[in-house]
Every structure is written in structure tokens, then in C-alpha cells.
Amino acid sequence: MQSFQDLIAQFSQHFEKQHFPEQPGKLYGAASHILEIGGKRIRPVLCLMGNELFDTLRPDAFEVGTAVELFHNFTLLHDDIMDKAPLRRGKATVHTVYGESAAILAGDVMLINVYEHLNKVDPHYKQKIIAVFNKAAIEVCEGQQLDMDFEGMDPEQVQYDDYVYMIGLKTSVLLAASLQLGAIIGGAGDGNQQHIYSFGKNIGIAFQIQDDYLDAFGDPEKFGKQQGGDILANKKTFLLLKALELCSPAQREELKLLLETSPADKVERVLELFRSCKVDEWAEKEKERFQQLAFQSLDNIAVLSNRKAPLMELANYLLNRQQ
């Protein structure tokens, strides 16, 4: 049993290699660019942890982890084109450097590469590995489409439950599937696979609520981002959608007016409204609720509880961050 920090170090070393051939240079330059932008490699580590929860770490977990990390980067690459984003982690996005066509194609070739890695695993569970991966991959695409659909709508038109569903697809199913894929490699049965999936899904949603909360109420110095960035961008968040539900008709009108007109003191005034309808307290409770659902699922997994310690630590690390 290894800590998540040790596994991150192990995986990062495994992943730091040339993933693509040299030529055609523009195609593989574009594909390599997104990998060089970096990231915490959380998803592949979940895959390793899912494996180690049930059995000794197998090389297949590194193959599937690589597949999951390549897939995640493929989604970032194509999402950045769709969002016309100039920067990611402070670096120029792929389409900005290589043009849109090469960026589309680089994503495509990365997605095919994902299946080169999945095709290497033990035939004993290959069918199940590809099926679980594909389900999550399709859901991630569906989540991205729903997110784009919601973006074109007024906040009031977006139902809170639909938003939770979309966020689940867009940000949580891949975390959940990464754990399940590892569990399959570790020999877990269907029941345990479902529990670990559910753990990952709920941790993902709790994390997103925390992310929205910190953007609004976090200490900008610790959080490392501009306070109220989501509010300034009129982004649909857990807080905004719930506030529209909780507040009085008068407050709702004021909130809508602030979104439409964006006065200089917009962030302050929206935060004041958020506080007065207690959406800050609600968010803390809602995050706690999903966190408890996650821990309940972890409890339900039929292995000795000391094996669960690293997953517990990772969850606490993710859900107690200030930055």
C-alpha cells in the first residue's frame, strides 16, 4: 500500500516519455504540446489506487492509467478549441500555437492512442476494461455538449438537477471510472466496483462544489485566483443556480440585473446576495453531503479498512484544500 503522493511520483516517472513519433511534426508536436502543459495526473493515480485497494499493483494499471491520462488531455485539447481558450495553466493552448486543424487532428490521434494502451491489458478483463472506459468517455462528451447547451441559456432556465447531472458527466465520471478500472485490474467483484465508482463520482461532485465555493468565498491569496472570477464571467455555478432558487423574487430580479449590467461592484454585490440567501452555508452542507455519500461508499467496499487509508487521505487532501 502506497500513499497517493508516492503513486503520483511513480506514475509521473512512467508517463514522462515520448508518447508519439517525430513525424508528421505538426501533428505530433500539437499532441505533445498538451502533455507538456502538465497537470497533477490525478486520474491515472486513482487507477493505481483502485488496483492497490484490492491487490498488488500490476503493470496493466500503468497502461490503463496512461490511457486515462491521454484521454483527459485529449478532452482538454478539444474543449479549448470549442471554448476558444487562449491559455491553459498560463501557457498558450494547442490551437493557438498549431492552428485549429492540427489541434483537432492531434486530439483525434491521441484518442486512437488511448486504445493502443487499453489493447495491451490482460485479455481476461480487456472486454470489461474497454466497456467501462467507453461508457465514461461517451458520458464526458455528453457532459461537454450539455455544458455548451447550458451556456447559451439564461441561468433561470437551467434546472439545478440538470446542472448536477451535467457536472457529474463532465468532471466526475472519469474520476469514478479511473477507480473502477483499477479495481477491475485488482480483481474486484461487481459490487465493490460499483462502490468505488460511487466513491469517485461523489468525491468529484463535492470537489466541484468546493471549487465554486472557493472561487466566490475563498481567500484569493490562498486560492491563487482572482476572487469572483466565475461571477465576473457570468458562469453558471452551483452557487448561482442555487441562489436563484433560494432567494426572494426581489433578490432574483436584483441578481439578474447584476448579471446583465455588470456594474463595477458586481462581485461584492453578488456575494452579498449569495450571503443573504445563505447559499454559502448551503454550499458547505451540500459539499459535506456528497462527501458523506462518498465515504459511505468507501465504507461499503469489502476490504480491510486499513487498505482504504490512502484513498481516504487523497479525498481529504482534495476536499480540504484552500488553493
Add this chain to the structure above:
Amino acid sequence: MQSFQDLIAQFSQHFEKQHFPEQPGKLYGAASHILEIGGKRIRPVLCLMGNELFDTLRPDAFEVGTAVELFHNFTLLHDDIMDKAPLRRGKATVHTVYGESAAILAGDVMLINVYEHLNKVDPHYKQKIIAVFNKAAIEVCEGQQLDMDFEGMDPEQVQYDDYVYMIGLKTSVLLAASLQLGAIIGGAGDGNQQHIYSFGKNIGIAFQIQDDYLDAFGDPEKFGKQQGGDILANKKTFLLLKALELCSPAQREELKLLLETSPADKVERVLELFRSCKVDEWAEKEKERFQQLAFQSLDNIAVLSNRKAPLMELANYLLNRQQ
């Protein structure tokens, strides 16, 4: 043993179903749109024929055929975005109707769906099926990148051999792989797989030479396209690249001037130049050469020659068309 016409009818019936769920409507509407534009379904039929050359037709050939046809349509969808093409087969392209973002995402979800079908085949040869498919899929992407690279270059900068290599990747490897995938399902050994692959690859190149030839010298009434469309668009073709190689320095200058200035009688004058440096005769011989290479590979396949009749008929149908 069935004729290719019968197999086209069989596959088309199998393929004519709803491939995607209803929601999100924009995502799956976009994915369905490209399938509704139609096509001859040549690649999946090659897969069926590859299977039947060696053994009775198996349901797996229909799964892999569906995968190959979905992949082909995915490439058309993404290529149309890259080429900013408004029309395909006279119908509005996906990105024109659904917007670029939904079109990118629809391609992505189709590519994932490809592997849902590949994941259904007999575990006995699944590893090989996915490996052969992935190799071709990656090469198609590489071909598309090289094509875009060449597009930005002067015709004189593009070497003839590099062009043949690019066309092979872009248009022939998927035909070749479709046959090989079918052969794997039919139980063919490695040698026979290589022969049928080589047959498909060379037929594909011969077909492309014919396509370029007909665009320039074909009877526009029979060919159904505007004569000299490639010439008008300054498209790099087998004919243009070879003409630049065969002609005298004076002719080369004239040809380059025609490409740059596009006078009203451009098509006539380029065709005259093509004829005077005998690139028309060369093209007929070059097509014949690749066709003979293909037939030699077909000959080499160790099955009774009457089993090869349908493939021979399909090759003759493809390579003797006037339209």
C-alpha cells in the same frame, strides 16, 4: 460466396438503424447527420469480402464493418471542418448545420463508438483486430496532416514519392485494413493477411490515379463532374506533380504561370501541356502498374481462385468506371 453487390445490400440493411441515443440532441443529431449523407459503404463490404474469401461470413464481420464505416464517417466529419467545406455530396456539412463545436464533439463520440463495436468481437482475435485497426486509423490521421502540409507548399516543392505516400495513407490504408480485418475474422494466416492488405492498398492508389485522370481527361457528361475541377482549384494531383517532373523547363514555367494567374482558358491550356508532356499516357500506365501489383497480391493468396472472383469483380468495377 456472394457478389459485392449482394454484400453491399446486406451491409446497408444492417447499418440502417439508429446508431446513437436521442439526447443530447445536438451532439447525436450532428453524428447522425453525417451518416444520413450516405455513401457506398465500400469499406465495410471489403471487410465482409475479406472474411468470405477465407470462410463463412461471421457476425463479427458486420461489427467490424460497422466500426470501419463509423470511423470513415468520423474522418469525413472532422476533415470537412478542417477544409471549411460547406457541402458534401450536395448536402450541407455537419459543422454548417450544427456549428463547429458540436461537429468536433460528434466526431469524437463517433470515434469512441467505433471501439464499442470492435470490443464486441471474439476475444480470440480481438487484440489483433484492434491493433490492425489502430495502425490504419493513426495512418489516416497522419495522411490528413501531410495533405494539409502539402497544401501550403508550392507544387514544385512536393516530391512525387511523398505525394504517393500521403495518398496511400489518406485513401488506401483504410481500404487495405478493411480487407485484412475481414481476413482475420475468416481465419487467414499472417501471409494471406499481408497479401490481401497489399491488394487493397494498390487498388486504392490505382483508383486515386484514375480519379485524377478522369477529372482532367474524362467525359464530363459520363464523369458527372465539371471537367478540370482539380486544375481550376490548383489541386495537387498525380497528373500535376508528374507533369512538373516530365516537362521541359519552358513548359514548367508556363505551367507555373497558368497556376498563378488562372486565365479564362486555364483548363484547356493546362490539359494541352499535360498532353504534350504525355502525362495522360503516363497516368494510364501508372494506374495499370498499381492494378497489376494488386492482382499479383490477389494471386498470391492461398485460396482456390474461384473464391477470389467477387474481389476481382469489385476491383474491375472500381477501376473501369467512367463515372
